[in-house]
Amino acid sequence: MRERFRRFMFGRYGTDALNRFLSIAALACMGASILLRWLRVPVAETALYWGALALIVWSLVRMLSRNAWKRGRENQTFLRLRRGVTARFSGLRVRWRQRGTHRFYTCPQCKTSLRVPKGRGKLVITCPKCKHRFERKT
Secondary structure, three states, rough: OOOOOOHOOOOOOOOOHHHHHHHHHHHHHHHHHHHHHHHHHHHHHHHHHHHHHHHHHHHHHHHHHOOOOHHHHHHHHHHHHHHHHHHHHHHHHHHHHOOOOOOEEEEEOOOOEEEEOOOEEEEEEEOOOOOOOOEOOO
């Protein structure tokens, strides 16, 4: 059975990050649909249900496609968009971890985020990007 499936999938695209995202989004829509059915909101429940089915079908079509070049481009576009979103949250996570030892300021001229040690009194901070100098209390 495993060999049959392997032969069937030969030359097909398979799964990637976009397919995993579509599958998780479909599960989330299904869960929300079940919750809305429980809360007796029929219109939204039906819309979420059909949306989840559409996501599952889209995922299966991508997985079984033989046009690997096009699916690869779709995945690269998705990864680029995801990187833009996750980079912002990654920066916030770093700031949160370092909040006890450092202060973060924004350069008033070029809006670059700057990190300076806490507890040093008033400092003249020089932006490494635009060389603008400004004074802040740490």
